[in-house]
Amino acid sequence: MSKLRAALFIALSLAYPLVVYLALGRFEPRWLALLLLALALLRAIATRQAVWLVAAAGAAVLALMATIFNQALPLKLYPALVNAVMLAVFAASLVFPPSVVERIARLTEPDLPAHAVVYTRRVTQVWCAFFIVNGTLALITALWASDRAWAIYNGGIAYVLMGSLFAIEWLVRQRVRAAHRHD
Structure with missing residues (x-):
């Protein structure tokens, strides 16, 4: 099951730009920020490496900015x-x-x-x-x-x-x- 989860995570990570692009006209950026935060947290948890924890923190800042300002730029x-x-x-x-x-x-x-x-x-x-x-x-x-x-x-x-x-x-x-x- 963990291989399936890893494959899904990789696929979603690779598809992130396409998912954001397709969703931008349908959902507010603040809701897409949840996807960004989820991806970053999943990567940090999966790897358990300090660098990805830092990256997750950076993604959290981007997600927070997208949420507060409801703008797509932080997602991009x-x-x-x-x-x-x-x-x-x-x-x-x-x-x-x-x-x-x-x-x-x-x-x-x-x-x-x-x-x-x-x-x-x-x-x-x-x-x-x-x-x-x-x-x-x-x-x-x-x-x-x-x-x-x-x-x-x-x-x-x-x-x-x-x-x-x-x-x-x-x-x-x-x-x-x-x-x-x-x-």
Whole structure:
């Protein structure tokens, strides 16, 4: 049952921009703030990590603002908040190693060779750059774009870009592994 709940949570999180966009004309922003707060609290409870508790607090502030002012902007700022949190997590891991990508890699390959540690650090840096660009675009679309443009970017294009980065990194990783097989 917990896998089903996790899958539903992931699906709802991914659909957040689309759900907000479709609901904006039908419900007041103050009611949609409940969705934002629920998502943030579920993520914080599910992960039990301090960073997601901080993110939940940030989402709670956005939800409170949406409730008090009955405006959609705080709801639209959530993707920018998530990118900022992810940037903080990945950047902190560069300052306090091992990097996030190295930790993930060690789940399947505990004895990473030195060149792989260097590679995972570089990939973590690339993800930091991605979160900066994606978060900036999420912020720009929230502040200055139409609701539709915001939903298209944050609920579609951002995911395509993320998937593309995953795919490109996987291809690069295969080449790096092939180059180091003889070492």
